[in-house]
Amino acid sequence: MATNKLLLLPGDGIGVEVLAEVRRLLALIEQKGILSFEIDEDLVGGAAYDAHGVAITDAAMAKAKAADAILFGAVGGPKWDGVAYDARPEAGLLRLRKDLELFANLRPAICYPALADASALKRELVDGLDIVIVRELTGGVYFGSPKEITDLGNGQKRAVDTQVYETYEIERIAKVAFELARVRSGRVTSAEKRNVMKSGLLWNQVVTATHKQGYEDVKLDHMLADALGMQLVRAPKQFDVIVTDNLFGDILSDVASMLTGSLGMLPSASLGAEDAATGKRKALYEPVHGSAPDIAGKGLANPIAMIASLAMALKYSFGKPEVAAVLDRAIAAVLDDGLRTGDIWTDGMTRVGTSEMGDAVLKKF
Amino acid sequence: MATNKLLLLPGDGIGVEVLAEVRRLLALIEQKGILSFEIDEDLVGGAAYDAHGVAITDAAMAKAKAADAILFGAVGGPKWDGVAYDARPEAGLLRLRKDLELFANLRPAICYPALADASALKRELVDGLDIVIVRELTGGVYFGSPKEITDLGNGQKRAVDTQVYETYEIERIAKVAFELARVRSGRVTSAEKRNVMKSGLLWNQVVTATHKQGYEDVKLDHMLADALGMQLVRAPKQFDVIVTDNLFGDILSDVASMLTGSLGMLPSASLGAEDAATGKRKALYEPVHGSAPDIAGKGLANPIAMIASLAMALKYSFGKPEVAAVLDRAIAAVLDDGLRTGDIWTDGMTRVGTSEMGDAVLKKF
Numbered sequence: 082m083a084t085n086k087l088l089l090l091p092g093d094g095i096g097v098e099v100l101a102e103v104r105r106l107l108a109l110i111e112q113k114g115i116l117s118f119e120i121d122e123d124l125v126g127g128a129a130y131d132a133h134g135v136a137i138t139d140a141a142m143a144k145a146k147a148a149d150a151i152l153f154g155a156v157g158g159p160k161w162d163g164v165a166y167d168a169r170p171e172a173g174l175l176r177l178r179k180d181l182e183l184f185a186n187l188r189p190a191i192c193y194p195a196l197a198d199a200s201a202l203k204r205e206l207v208d209g210l211d212i213v214i215v216r217e218l219t220g221g222v223y224f225g226s227p228k229e230i231t232d233l234g235n236g237q238k239r240a241v242d243t244q245v246y247e248t249y250e251i252e253r254i255a256k257v258a259f260e261l262a263r264v265r266s267g268r269v270t271s272a273e274k275r276n277v278m279k280s281g282l283l284w285n286q287v288v289t290a291t292h293k294q295g296y297e298d299v300k301l302d303h304m305l306a307d308a309l310g311m312q313l314v315r316a317p318k319q320f321d322v323i324v325t326d327n328l329f330g331d332i333l334s335d336v337a338s339m340l341t342g343s344l345g346m347l348p349s350a351s352l353g354a355e356d357a358a359t360g361k362r363k364a365l366y367e368p369v370h371g372s373a374p375d376i377a378g379k380g381l382a383n384p385i386a387m388i389a390s391l392a393m394a395l396k397y398s399f400g401k402p403e404v405a406a407v408l409d410r411a412i413a414a415v416l417d418d419g420l421r422t423g424d425i426w427t428d429g430m431t432r433v434g435t436s437e438m439g440d441a442v443l444k445k446f
Numbered sequence: 447m448a449t450n451k452l453l454l455l456p457g458d459g460i461g462v463e464v465l466a467e468v469r470r471l472l473a474l475i476e477q478k479g480i481l482s483f484e485i486d487e488d489l490v491g492g493a494a495y496d497a498h499g500v501a502i503t504d505a506a507m508a509k510a511k512a513a514d515a516i517l518f519g520a521v522g523g524p525k526w527d528g529v530a531y532d533a534r535p536e537a538g539l540l541r542l543r544k545d546l547e548l549f550a551n552l553r554p555a556i557c558y559p560a561l562a563d564a565s566a567l568k569r570e571l572v573d574g575l576d577i578v579i580v581r582e583l584t585g586g587v588y589f590g591s592p593k594e595i596t597d598l599g600n601g602q603k604r605a606v607d608t609q610v611y612e613t614y615e616i617e618r619i620a621k622v623a624f625e626l627a628r629v630r631s632g633r634v635t636s637a638e639k640r641n642v643m644k645s646g647l648l649w650n651q652v653v654t655a656t657h658k659q660g661y662e663d664v665k666l667d668h669m670l671a672d673a674l675g676m677q678l679v680r681a682p683k684q685f686d687v688i689v690t691d692n693l694f695g696d697i698l699s700d701v702a703s704m705l706t707g708s709l710g711m712l713p714s715a716s717l718g719a720e721d722a723a724t725g726k727r728k729a730l731y732e733p734v735h736g737s738a739p740d741i742a743g744k745g746l747a748n749p750i751a752m753i754a755s756l757a758m759a760l761k762y763s764f765g766k767p768e769v770a771a772v773l774d775r776a777i778a779a780v781l782d783d784g785l786r787t788g789d790i791w792t793d794g795m796t797r798v799g800t801s802e803m804g805d806a807v808l809k810k811f
C-alpha cells in the first residue's frame with residue numbers, strides 16, 4: 082500500500098481540539114486497512130509565533146511542500162493582537178496558500194436538512210441549499226504590492242494595498258469553476274465590481290472569454306459583487322457555483338456559510354494546479370470557521386467541519402471518494418440521531434461536546 | 447423666505463419614475479408654504495451619456511456644486527454595458543461623490559414593522575431592526591491610483607486597483623460615526639481586514655485613536671469585515687452604527703438593506719464636511735436600490751426609498767426635521783393601510799403601482 086503524506090497543522094484555539102478528533106479517525110482508517118498515512122505535524126499561527134517568533138517556520142513549510150495534503154485547524158486570537166504584522170498568526174496561513182500556490186479555494190455552503198431551523202433565514206429559503214463558492218486564493222489585494230504604511234509627517238500616515246490580477250490567474254480559477262459546475266447543476270455566477278474596479282473589468286472579460294473556450298455547455302452569469310451579496314440573502318438557492326476574487330470571496334463565502342445555519346459544519350479545500358507528470362495537486366483542507374477563542378479549550382467546539390475537511394481530502398487528494406461518502410453519511414447519521422454541539426443546538430436535541438461528537442462519528446464510520 | 451437650491455438628477459431606469467413622485471411632494475411642500483425651492487434638473491448616468499457622451503457634463507457638475515442638496519435617482523443598465531469605462535453611467539455618480547467630497551455615506555437599514563415578514567430572515571431577528579452603516583465614500587479602492595489595465599503581450603493583461611487611505615480620511619468618517627452614535631444607542635462597530643490589509647491596520651489604529659479624542663462616551667468595537675458579514679446575517683440587532691471603508695461599505699450595506707425586507711424603502715445620504723463659515727454641507731440623497739432595468743418604465747417601482755431620501759434632505763439640508771418626521775409618518779401610515787408595491791407585496795395586501803403609492807403618501811402628508 083502506497084503511503085500518503087499528511088501534514089497536520091492544528092494551529093490555535095479550537096483548531097487543536099477539532100483536529101484531535103480527526104486524528105482518531107485517521108487511526109481508524111489505517112486500522113481498517115483503507116489507507117496508510119505518513120503523518121507529520123507542526124505548529125502554525127500564534128502557536129508557531131509563541132515557539133519560534135514566526136507564524137510558520139521554514140521547516141514546517143518544507144514539510145508542507147512535501148505533503149500530499151495538509152489538514153489545517155484554525156489560527157489567531159486576541160492573544161496575538163499586538164504581534165508585528167509580518168508575524169501575526171494569519172501570516173502562516175497566507176504563506177501556505179501563496180508558497181504552495183493553492184489558488185483555488187472551494188467553499189461549499191450546504192444546509193444540512195437536520196439543521197435548516199438553525200439558520201437565520203426562513204426554512205424554505207435554505208432547506209436543501211447546496212452551493213459552492215470558488216474563491217481565488219493567491220492573488221488580488223491579499224498579495225499585491227505596494228502594501229505599506231508610510232509616515233507623511235504632521236501626524237498623517239498613508240496606507241496602501243494593491244489589488245492585482247493577471248489574465249492567467251483569472252483563467253485558471255474560471256476553469257476550476259466551470260469544471261466543478263459540470264459535475265453539479267452546470268451553472269456558474271461570476272462576481273466582481275467591474276463598474277468600479279479595473280480588476281473587475283478584466284475579471285469579467287477573462288471569465289467570459291474562458292467560457293467560450295470549450296465551456297459553453299455551462300451556463301454563465303455575471304453579477305456585481307454587492308448585488309450578489311444581496312441575492313445570497315434574498316434567495317440563495319438561485320446559485321450553484323459562484324466564482325469570485327480573493328477579497329469578495331472572503332466576505333461572500335462567510336455570508337453564505339452563515340446562511341446555512343451550519344457554519345460549524347462546513348469544510349473547505351484549497352487546491353493548487355495539477356502536476357502534469359504525477360497528476361497530483363497540492364492541497365490544504367480546513368474548516369470554514371475560525372479559532373473561536375471564546376470557546377477554546379472547553380471541549381465545546383463542533384468537530385464536524387474539520388471531519389468533513391478530512392472527507393474532502395479523502396476525495397480530492399487520496400482518491401477515495403467512496404470512503405469520503407461513508408464519512409459524510411456518518412456525519413449525517415449522527416445529526417439524525419439528534420446530537421448537537423452548542424453552535425447548532427436547538428430545542429429538543431441532545432447537547433454534546435467535541436469528543437462526544439467525535440466518538441459518535443467514529444462509531445457510525 | 448430663503449430659497450433652497452435643489453438639483454434633481456433622476457438618472458436611468460426607475461430613477462426617473464421614483465423622482466417624479468418626489469417632484470409632486472416638492473410642489474405640495476411649496477404650496478403649503480413650508481419651504482420654497484429653486485429647483486433645477488439635469489441628466490446623469492446613461493441618460494447623460496446618450497445625450498452628451500459623458501456620464502455627467504461639466505455644466506451639470508457646476509449646478510451640483512451650487513446646490514444645497516441633490517436628489518439622485520439611480521444610474522446604469524444593460525443598455526450601457528459596452529460603453530467605455532470612463533463614460534459608463536456609474537462614473538457620473540462617482541464624480542459627484544468625489545468632486546463634491548461627499549465622504550460620509552449614511553445608509554440606514556431599518557425594518558419597517560409592517561414589512562418584517564417580507565424579510566428573508568426570521569421575523570424575530572429583524573423586527574424592529576434599526577442600524578446605520580456609515581460608509582467612507584471618497585477614498586479606498588474606488589479612487590486610488592494606479593487603476594489601470596496593462597497589456598503584457600502573449601495574451602496576458604494585468605489589472606491594478608489601489609486601495610489608499612490617509613489618516614485624516616479615516617478620522618473624519620470615524621467622527622461622523624461617533625457623533626451619529628451619540629444621538630442613537632451610543633455604539634459603534636468598526637469593520638476592516640487588518641489581518642490582511644495595511645489600510646485595515648491603519649483604519650483600526652486611527653478609529654481607536656479618534657475614539658480617545660473625546661468620544662469615549664461612545665462604545666467602540668472592532669470586527670473583521672468578513673466576520674461582520676456573518677454577524678449581520680446571524681444577529682443584525684446586535685449593531686447600532688457600523689463604520690467601514692468604501693468597498694466593504696458597498697457590500698455590507700447591501701447585505702444589511704436586504705435583511706430588512708425593505709430594500710425599496712431605504713434612503714441614503716452622502717454628506718460633505720461642514721463649511722466653517724456657513725455651517726452648510728454639500729449633500730446628495732439617493733435610494734439604496736438601483737435603476738432596476740427589469741421593471742423600468744412599467745410604473746411598478748417603489749417610490750418610498752426616494753421619498754424617504756427627500757425626508758432625509760429636509761432634515762439634514764433644509765433644517766426641517768419636523769417636516770421630515772411628518773413625511774416619515776405618512777410613509778408608515780400608507781404601509782399600515784396595506785398598500786404595497788410589488789417588491790414588498792405579501793399575501794392579503796393591496797398591490798399598487800408607483801404613482802398610486804405616491805398619491806397615497808401625498809394624501810397622508
Ligand SMILES: CC(C)[C@H](C(=O)O)[C@@H](O)C(=O)O
Pocket residue numbers: 171174175331641642672
Ligand atoms: C484568517 C484570514 C487571513 C483568512 C482570510 O482572510 O482569507 C480567513 O478569513 C479565511 O477566509 O480563510
Ligand SMILES: CC(C)[C@H](C(=O)O)[C@@H](O)C(=O)O
Pocket residue numbers: 276277307536539540696
Ligand atoms: C453604482 C455603484 C458605482 C455604487 C457603488 O459601488 O458605490 C453603488 O453600488 C452604491 O452602492 O452606491
